[in-house]
Amino acid sequence: MTETPETAERGERIAKFLSRAGVTSRRDAEAMIAAGRVRLNNEPVTQPATFVKPGDMVLVDGKPVSEPERTRLWRYHKPDGLVTTHKDPEGRPTVFEHLPPGLPRVISVGRLDLTSEGLLLLTNDGALARRLELPATGWLRRYRVRVHGGVSPEKLKRLASGMQVEGVQYGPIEAHIDSVQRSNTWLSMSLHEGKNREIRRVMQALELPVTRLIRVAYGPFQLGTLPRGAVEEVNGKVLREQVPGLAK
Template sequence: MADNNKTDGERPEGERIAKLLARAGVASRREVERMIGDGRIAIDGKVLDTPATILPNLKGVTVDGKAVAKPDQTRIFAFHKPSGLITAERDPKGRATIYTALRNAMPKGSPRVMPIGRLDMNTEGLLLLTNDGELKRALELPANGVPRTYRARAFGDISQEQLEDLMDGITIDGVHYGSIDANLERRTGRNQWIEMTLTEGKNREVRRVLEHLGLQVSRLVRTAYGPFELGDLPRGQAGEIKQADVERLRKMMKREGFL
């Protein structure tokens, strides 16, 4: 289906359909593109065949035959993820997922939400959730440099000087990890708590870096993501971020060109 919102010599008016659907909370842009490839999205009854289609709005757009509702107000929720949960909607191995816990943890009347980034099964702490797929993508992209802070309990020997070397980045088994701000918080014998702030969020980044330094990680907690902190949110519970803080974040992301 060709872009039908432009004439020769004019720029198209509107936005790519994947971006509009992500903003409406249907799915992430990447997932929307897969849905288009699977023939699940149509416009005025005609199955869409390209994610490059540009539209002014979602009028006439259907997903699996159902009309897409207008985007709701962007909302963000903080969830204190316990260890032992998979950050996914479903797991082929039948393991418990965050959505198992969210059924009881989310406030009443909450919209369908998607996790911003992931925490592996054995990592606990702050997991942000949103109904805005476009904001989700912007907060996840490593290029946007959104900081994530973790506290790791690790066994072994390490010095502050060794941790400070991580500011220059480190390459492990051919994978390069960017600058990490790491600080030794406290030590009891050979056990210590280490705080680490990074911006890339690669798969198992904190564990791999600390294990490369000869440490054994026994507990890992994410304490902050962007401007939002875990605080005293009880484990297994979720709460909504104040709307004023959400709007402040969106304005900043737009100002930086991330949205």
């Protein structure tokens, strides 16, 4: 994300520009380009390897795109009952429809499914979102998980070794029992990758259906006491300390 003399001279790829501007992800930006929805200096963009320089005019669907602002990050306490998407084809309520007013256009770092809750990171920089989602970043995702049934040491060992469920290989998951309440067990669970519905799928395979899932941390950022539905911006200095290479 740091700028070199070479990239300053030729500019940056238009998909990255749109991602940093918070319009969409890089992958979706390439789809926009292929669909003819993007113009540069009033000319249609046909190749993702098109470069944007300072002062260039970029339009998406005929609307100008502002220069990317400084990279910002927010913590959001997602309630259950919201999907993490900008537009849901099934018409379900979305995270982005329920954010407090005054935020710029943001995208999520990863997702939480409809019935999951807890910490969801939001950013105005699509390149940052992609970087923080990559397993290579090494950030641990931590959850509190309530399952129906008793959890045996053998099942915890299976989680720690990684599992294959319906042809999908899931990596090791660290899990500890926090408490047992009648027919329910609360667990603390940690994983690095976080594939789609990973915890729910591996626990279902162990015959331990998840009845509540709360993300309490994503890397160094904690849910803490952030109220349900609230958003709080991460201090810029803290963000730069945790994500080396960010421009000031």
